[in-house]
Amino acid sequence: MVVKVDQRGDSKVAIVVHDEVVINSVQDALDLIANVHYNDGCDKMIVKKEHITEDFFELKTRLAGEILQKYTNYQMKLAIVGDFSGYSSKSLSDFIYESNKGKSGVWFLGTEAEALDVLHQNG
Secondary structure (H helix, E strand, O other): OEEEEEEEOOEEEEEEEOOOOOEOOHHHHHHHHHHHHHHHOOOEEEEEHHHEOHHHHOHHHOHHHHHHHHHHHOOOEEEEEOOOOOOOOHHHHHHHHHHOOOOOOEEEEOOHHHHHHHHHHOO
């Protein structure tokens, strides 16, 4: 896994670059938070939808809530980038809509460019 850092002024965003899933569990999320914070000095991160296990997007597994709670606890803002139109779950759609209001520090966005703009503007 490679982490690129995008910097605008004092704002630094870590961009995770990898060819496979990097978050399969809560522990994986914690390891990624620690890696990005301590090795790259970032408190904002972008991951692609493909970097996260599909179980995350099945809200009944509660994995999304558990993982995102860790991001909140460790004050790491997160943008998940990808096409979410393939999910038919109304609860997931509502969850994404609420997250994108920006109060939680988690966004679901279509492109890396959008994610960089949002993260650099928020914090």
